[in-house]
Amino acid sequence: MRILHISDLHITNSADHARTIEALCLDINKIDKIQKIDAILCTGDIANRGDTSESAITSQEAVIRRILQSTITPAIFLCCPGNHDVNLKAREEVYEPIFTGIKTPEEANKLIDNLISKETLNYGDT
Known part of the structure; x- marks a missing residue:
């Protein structure tokens, strides 16, 4: 099983952040083409400041979906919450x-x- 480890996404709605996530997804796709990624492990800080508002959760879900769409075949997404993921x-x-x-x-x-x-x-x- 091949696991890709990512961390500290600190998702916001800024344009700079969108470019960073897009670059990450392009890199994930390149890696996956070389050797299939079976799972993506995110070790915390998906959120930026423990924001549990509907808009923050929607943004976080969209980024996770985009990351998962970066692999050619479906990968498992595992997450361990970090200190910024907690209110x-x-x-x-x-x-x-x-x-x-x-x-x-x-x-x-x-x-x-x-x-x-x-x-x-x-x-x-x-």
């Missing part, structure tokens, strides 16, 4: 209470012990 404000709402509630190393150890015991219980259920 950081939403993440803060989840983690902030955890981190502000820990005042001592003992409280941190207790939290870790609780998480480990929950994980151990979950493994026991399978």
Whole structure:
């Protein structure tokens, strides 16, 4: 299996970005003609700033479709989200209470012990 690795697309609606994506797609096509690409692995930062608006998602989907159209035969697209693919404000709402509630190393150890015991219980259920 031949995997092409790409990363940090930081998709925007700018003309400069469109030219960059087009150049990437031309390169993908050239590589695929030499030896078939079976999968394209994108290791994060498809988005530019965790923008989850409909227009941002539409742009991201269009770029991914364009990249996939660059191969002669269909390739699998795999993605691992990066820090720019996440809405950081939403993440803060989840983690902030955890981190502000820990005042001592003992409280941190207790939290870790609780998480480990929950994980151990979950493994026991399978």
